[in-house]
Amino acid sequence: MVTSKFLSPKNDVAFRKIFGSEKHKDILIHFINDVLNLKASDKVEKVTFLSTIQDPDIAYKKESIVDVLCTDQYGKQIIVEMQVSPQQGFEKRAQYYASKAYSRQLNSGQELGGRYQDLKAVIFIAITDYIIFPDKKDYLSNHVILDSKTYARDLKDFSFTFIELPKFNINSIEGLSSIIEKWCYFFKHAPSTSEEDLKKLIGSDLVIQRAYEALNRFNWSEKELFTYEQEIKRIMDNQAVEDYMKQKARQQGRQEGRQEGIRIGEEKGKLEGKLEGKLEGKLEIAKTMLSKGYSIEDIMLITGLHYSDIQSII
Structure with missing residues (x-):
């Protein structure tokens, strides 16, 4: 098996190395400007x-940690997040992240001083490897607060x-016809990009070349590669656990379904037995009444039997 020269930027370790390190600040800046189309x-x-x-109090939870958080020259806070595993309610997590970053700008002393006017904007950028908005056709969507x-x-x-993605x-x-399309191609196809394809892809966009160089496994130390591979293992282990739980839930569902079917069958059998016994009892009464000379109409009225039931014993 041929090992790809370029690692996957969707891996959390690789993503933070490219977009969350001092060494590659220029890549992050270029990416933000391209995605937001800033001029x-x-x-x-x-x-x-x-x-x-x-939130330092719950830092051990993934929900309390973002991939990249930075400020620009105006003090605006920018969050950049890579989300590979499907997660229900991620759009709500995005708002939570943004609100936490917004509120953290004020310490308690400033709050008491009422300096809310000093709060700076928060920009949240997410790249997801699954669909969040199934009703939207475009891969890129921008959301802001508007007067209704x-x-x-x-x-x-x-x-x-x-x-x-x-x-x-x-x-x-x-x-590919735009820089944002090149970035998307980078995220989706970096590990399978050949040297020949890379030359075509780069063109005049040298920052894309820098991003690929950052993904070149030969530029990584053994320790970094080990951490990268451990992240892959963590994801695979989590997926294996999730698959096992789903399979167990399906098996349990089938078992419970069988047991419920048996229970319903037993109850139905008991009911049918009772009804059959009740019918036989009524027929015995009808036989006795016929032998005593009662009319069929009277027997039907007293026993609740149908005319055809009584005819069957005459």
Whole structure:
């Protein structure tokens, strides 16, 4: 088996190495500007990394840690998150991450001083390896807070951008027409990109080349590669546990279904037995009444039998 030269940027270890390290700040800045289509004075020129732990009290939980958290030259906070495993309610987690980053800007002293005017905007960017919004066709979606009547954006401090990789269906380099498409291709196909394809892909976008160089396994130390492989193992182990639990749940469901079927069958049998016994008893009464000279109409009235039931014993 041929080992790919380039590692997967979807791996958390690789993702943080490329987009969350001082060494590759230029890649992160380029990526943010490309994804958000920032121009002129809105462009990010520099970033400062912040702690990715959102809540120190529950830092052991994945939910409290983001992949990349930084501020730009204006103090705006930018979260960049890679999400590979499908997770229900991830869009709510995104809002939680953003709100935590927003509220953390004020310490208790500032809150008492009422300095809410100092709060800076929070931008959340997520790349997901599964579909979050099934009703949306486009792989790239931007979400902001708008006035429901005028559509004015009066509340400007939150924005969310999602890239849903399964919706990106350009699988050939010749079909790429924008820098954002090159980034999506990078995330989806980096491990299978050949040197020849890479030359075509790079073109004049040297930062893409830098991103691929950061993924080149020959530029990684043994310790880094071990950590990368451990992350793959962790994901596979989690998937194996999840698959086992699903299989166990299906087996339990089938067993419970069989037991329920047996129970219903037994109850039905008992009911049918009771009804059959009740019918036989009524027929015996009808026979006795016939021998005493009662009319069929009287027997039907007293026993509740049908005319055909009585006819069967005459």
